[in-house]
Amino acid sequence: MFSIENRNKWFAEAINDDLQIFSTLKTVYYAGKSPFQTIDVIETGSFGRCLLIDGKMQSASIDEFIYHESLVHPVMLAHPNPKTVFVGGGGEGATIREIFRHKSVEKVVMADIDEVVVKTSRDHLPTHHAGAYSDPRLELHIDDAKKILFESPVNFDVIIFDLADPTEGGPAYLLYTKNFYEQVKKKLNPGGLVITQSGPAGLLTYKEPFPSIRNTLAAVFENTFEMAVHVPSFNDMYSYVIATDSKEDPRTWTTEQVDEKLKQRLGEDAFGKLQFYDGISHRGIVNIPKYLREAIKEEKRIYTEENPVYFH
Amino acid sequence: MFSIENRNKWFAEAINDDLQIFSTLKTVYYAGKSPFQTIDVIETGSFGRCLLIDGKMQSASIDEFIYHESLVHPVMLAHPNPKTVFVGGGGEGATIREIFRHKSVEKVVMADIDEVVVKTSRDHLPTHHAGAYSDPRLELHIDDAKKILFESPVNFDVIIFDLADPTEGGPAYLLYTKNFYEQVKKKLNPGGLVITQSGPAGLLTYKEPFPSIRNTLAAVFENTFEMAVHVPSFNDMYSYVIATDSKEDPRTWTTEQVDEKLKQRLGEDAFGKLQFYDGISHRGIVNIPKYLREAIKEEKRIYTEENPVYFH
Amino acid sequence: MFSIENRNKWFAEAINDDLQIFSTLKTVYYAGKSPFQTIDVIETGSFGRCLLIDGKMQSASIDEFIYHESLVHPVMLAHPNPKTVFVGGGGEGATIREIFRHKSVEKVVMADIDEVVVKTSRDHLPTHHAGAYSDPRLELHIDDAKKILFESPVNFDVIIFDLADPTEGGPAYLLYTKNFYEQVKKKLNPGGLVITQSGPAGLLTYKEPFPSIRNTLAAVFENTFEMAVHVPSFNDMYSYVIATDSKEDPRTWTTEQVDEKLKQRLGEDAFGKLQFYDGISHRGIVNIPKYLREAIKEEKRIYTEENPVYFH
Amino acid sequence: MFSIENRNKWFAEAINDDLQIFSTLKTVYYAGKSPFQTIDVIETGSFGRCLLIDGKMQSASIDEFIYHESLVHPVMLAHPNPKTVFVGGGGEGATIREIFRHKSVEKVVMADIDEVVVKTSRDHLPTHHAGAYSDPRLELHIDDAKKILFESPVNFDVIIFDLADPTEGGPAYLLYTKNFYEQVKKKLNPGGLVITQSGPAGLLTYKEPFPSIRNTLAAVFENTFEMAVHVPSFNDMYSYVIATDSKEDPRTWTTEQVDEKLKQRLGEDAFGKLQFYDGISHRGIVNIPKYLREAIKEEKRIYTEENPVYFH
DSSP, rough: OTTTOOOOEEEEEEEETTTEEEEEEEEEEEEEEOOEEEEEEETTTTTTEEEEEEEEEETTTTTHHHHHHHHHHHHHSSSSSSOOEEEEEEESSSSHHHHTTOOOOEEEEEEOOOOOOOOOOOHHHHHHHGGEEEEEEEEESSSSSSHHHHTOSSSSEEEEEOOOOTTTTHHHGSSHHHHHHHHHHTEEEEEEEEEEEEESSSSSTTTSSHHHHHHHHHHHHEEEEEEEEEEEEEEEEEEEEEEEESOOGGOOHHHHHHHHHHHHHHHHHHHHHOOOHHHHHHHHHSSHHHHHHHHHOOOOOOOOOOOOOOOO | OSSSOOOOOEEEEEETTEEEEEEEEEEEEEEESSSSSSSEEEEEETTTEHHHHHHHEEETTTTHHHHHHHHHHHHHSSSSSSEEEEEEOOSSSSSHHHHTTTTTTOEEEEEEHHHHHHHHHHHHHHHHHHTGOOOEEEEEESSSSHHHHTOSSSSSEEEEEEEEOOOOTOOTTSSHHHHHHHHHHEEEEEEEEEEEEEEEOSTTTTTHHHHHHHHHHHHHSEEEEEEEEEEGGGTTTEEEEEEESSOOOOOGGOOHHHHHHHHHHOOOOHHOOOOSSSHHHHHHHSOOOHHHHHHHHHHHOOOOHHHOOOOO | OSSSTTOOOEEEEEETTEEEEEEEEEEEEEEOOOOOOOEEEETTTTTTEEEEEEEEEEETTTTTTHHHHHHHHHHTTSSSSEEEEEEEOTTTTTHHHHHHTTTTTTEEEEESHHHHHHHHHHOOOOOTTTGGGOOTTTTEEESSSHHHHHHHSSSSEEEEEOOOOTTTTOOOGGGHHHHHHHHHHEEEEEEEEEEEEEEEESTTTSSSSSSHHHHHHTTTSSEEEEEEEEGGGEEEEEEEEESSSOOGGGGGOOOOOHHHHHHHHHHHHHHHSSSSOOHHHHHHSSSSOHHHHHHHHHHOOOOOOOSSSOOO | OOOOOTEEEEEEEEEETEEEEEEEEEEEEEEESSSSSSSEEEETTTTEEEEETTEEEEEETTHHHHHHHHHHHHHHHSSSSOOOOEEEEEETTTHHHHHOOTTTTOEEEEESOHHHHHHEEEEEEEHHHHHHHTTTTTEEEOOHHHHHHHOOOSSSEEEEEEOOOOOOTOOGGGGSSSHHHHHHTEEEEEEEEEEEEEEOOTTTTTTTSSHHHHHHTTSSEEEEEEEEEEGGGTTTEEEEEESSSOOOOGGGOOHHHHHHHHHHOOHHHHHHHHHSOSHHHHHHHOOOOOHHHHHHHOOOOOOOSSSSOOOO
16 A cells, blocks of 8 residues: 555655656655745655755755766866856755865855755755855855856856756746856856756656757857766756867766876765766766757757747 | 645555545644554645544544544433543543533543553644643543553443554454453443444445444443444544443434533533534434445444454 | 555546545546547446546446435435436436336436437446336437426426536536526426435535535525435535425435335335435435535525636 | 546556656556466556556556667677577567667577467557567567577577566576576577666665676676666666676777667668667666666675575
8 A cells, every 4th residue: 555654645746747756755854935936855765855846856865966976076077177166056055065075176156046945955954065065165145146156256167057947937047048158158267167957868858958958058158068867866867068168078088087087186085985976977977868969969949038948 | 736836745545455545745743653553643735634543544623523523422412411421542632622511521531541642632733632631520541441441430421432443453452342341331320321433434444343343332232323424534434333221312312302402511602613513413423324234234243352353 | 555466557536636536447448538528437446337527436336326326216205206207417327227216207308418428338337327228218318408308398297417516617507507497497397306416515525516506496496405425436425405396395204204105116126225225314314414504504606607606 | 636637547656665656547458467477558648558567667668669779789789790699588579679670680589488478569569569570580489488598409699688577486586596597608609698687777776686686697607797777667777787708898889889880780771760779878878877886896695596685
């Protein structure tokens, strides 16, 4: 039975109209609202402690390292010496946790618009941020990422967008447009790179927003590099796009090169503590499935303020 | 979708192997264990605040009045002047809440074996007990109901069993046997009555334990009277059996007689505050469906310590 | 687990936004569409063979007798000698099956608008109609019940509406209005009676459409009599309203009177074959819960074509 | 709601005790039993037409190409000129469909123990086998794969096991032991390779049976090569192990080498028709996540007849 023993409380998530995922729900640590969204922190039997935004899984303690290591380390390695990093979103604190592993980093400016997400994560997601909020290199703004980035007196080596998907009318939509990326580019130091999470990348789910995000970035930057990785708590593959005018191509790195560079950047100890990312995993995630590559080839849409590509 | 809006957390209960009920889960007020069972207090969208024992619905704030008014008032009215009442179980406090409405009542002895149920109910189910735990007429024991009843220095006019079903190996089984009822009978004052909840009474669920409980009581007492009522949070009809050597037959009362007697016993005000029970409802619940009556006729089983009738 | 053994296919029904019922699904006998609605016949583990209209449970082989015996026999007994009966809806054939048990009946005119429902029921619901479609007393029309009734050259002793609920924009709405009932009244013989199913009658569900239907009938007929009965496959209580200008009050019948009359009308054998309805069950269903009676008292709405009372 | 519109029938699958997947169920094409297992063919809204064995997803028309192309093409490319292939299991016919794309193949001997799976697949899974059962190069046995393989008068260039997982007491367990693989090895031509599906490979599910299968193969063959790929209808990553005494290492192939060899082996046209596998996808699946590699390092268990490693 569904309700045997202690399995009578469930968290349900719709992947699409025809697919629902049920995870056993053990505890509700927090259930509240901000001016922007509903926020829950729950304990599940399958995924551990989870942050939900508007009822959807954002990250789970059991596997968030897959998502966050993939978001941070490839783009950081693609820069020769990243000292300044901007993070848009990322309220759980796990993105900055990974960034701070890089010894070269001197300053991280982070802007998350939702104070409740940040506070709730600090209070209830200890393994997500793991103390990163206390790192003296962090400059935290509870504000619009666009405003903070564009008004920043300094430029950045790496800019990381860890934002909600660009849904119609959603708060993050304006942070995915061509015009936005053109402005972002001006905030990069020479040789700088941008990465954004780009939504689901499974065979049933890749069509939006991944190809549109990638196409929009490709209209602004000389090169884009795509990655896809399986995240169990998303019940799906997930995608990222790196965009840059630099010539460095992460797809050409050998496994040895990645491992060597990682050890230099993080130190031998911190390298060993990564749970997902290393040279072989790197090659696994940069070699994306054929259907994603064909979607990239065929995509014509570009996100603009005037002609939004609706993503439901 | 199941997980639209705030409907992404669910409480699931198996009615049987082929039937599951899902209610939206809003909050977990309490989730713990006693030496006897697991105990939850949750808020659901459909049934309000609910007490769960071993994951199963015990009573819900939205409709517990149907169950408790039916458990208490008919048997109390069947006694000419009930002054002393014994309650076995009933930890939520709603059974004593209804008993104390009767002005004739001078003393209620209640024994619930599970301190955690009683404490959790007092803390988290305010509308269930509604202050009844503070009534000076209450003598509360956290102990085995059998022991407290049999060792009581006084006898009772009415004895009410609000216990878990007699499942194999369950803690309450010994409070449903022929031998137990023979002892119970000795603790009744002349003209006294016993009532016990008797499990589900729907067409799909009535076969156990209702007919066995009724048959066991009929082997000990001269008369039994059965009742059945629909309780939405049980997703089913629920049954009761009154057993007595008294000749008073509640099935013969007219609606006017019930209403008149209720007003006398409770006072006009308290009568008006009952949400379910009155003369017409009385006639509705004592006239039980044909399949229940036929089950009674055909039943041969009697609960004994030696030959338990297993109820799964 | 939900998906143990052969329990990996499920039929889900929403009782309301906060309550979902899951029944094991064994077989899909039929899944199709008519010009009016979608129609399924499925086998479930809990309720046997079920007819679904627009995905909602209409009747189940395991308990449809409760619904149909309650719909037919009380209103038939309330007429002194019912010879002519009109049925609106009732495509499963179980309503006419019960009507034909009455030896006095000479002619039944039935109009169901949906040929697919009738054909599917004849093909796949053998225990529902049990051959009733072949009774020579039946005059079956696949047509609008309103049209067939109003154009009928003869009047009727009893008119039975076994229709879909009066949902906004639904096909049946016009068969629940005051104006409609005024016309219906003209098609009754002197002393004739009307009955209609009136939607759910549980504590959580009774507010629509039951009180509005009852109030609308009460605006047209001198007397109304309400009934409520638990139907497991509806996961709820269900209601009926009898309306008539006759003085005969079914609530005053003793159990003996009902049983005696039933035996006369059906014959001793057929009486014994009823699975739910008899004198005691009669008294159980006509004595409706207090909350239903209070809803009746407070109701002011009347269904009209111009000001529909929307029922969602 | 779960049960909106046509979404009232669902297929449920337990990934583990804490995780359930619900897919909309459109049609049941077949539901039956063989002497070995229950077999269903259903249409789902999310995954298309699906074969279920004992209620568990085996393959789905929407994404079986990911699973079957990964099972067949890497191992075939690792052989310089595969002419003879043995298939154990594979009743859907999709494995042989992929094998027959290789122009070098002269003979495929396939043994599936369950005639009902084969017949049901031929009747109801047309896109799975796509006519492969009619290829004159096929020699099909409905029999124990072990018996057919060991009694085969000829040896094979490639042996492919597309079997059920080695669950305790399950029919396939004996096809995963060290002793079995030692016998298998004797049926390989020089330079020959074996591949077996090796169960789930997601972060939550990889621990059994993948590392044990790999370790058992590594005890018998000089080299093993592991692969992992995301299959949406399994709601997970899935794994394979290639085992061989050959020195050819598929992990060293460049994307260009894979594409070039594939075009030679299949022809330009057939190469273009592959939906998942090509040089880049190859590199994606042979570079497996860190946690899988660490599981391999730490694994000590070996499947033997005497000391089975139980997989639940």
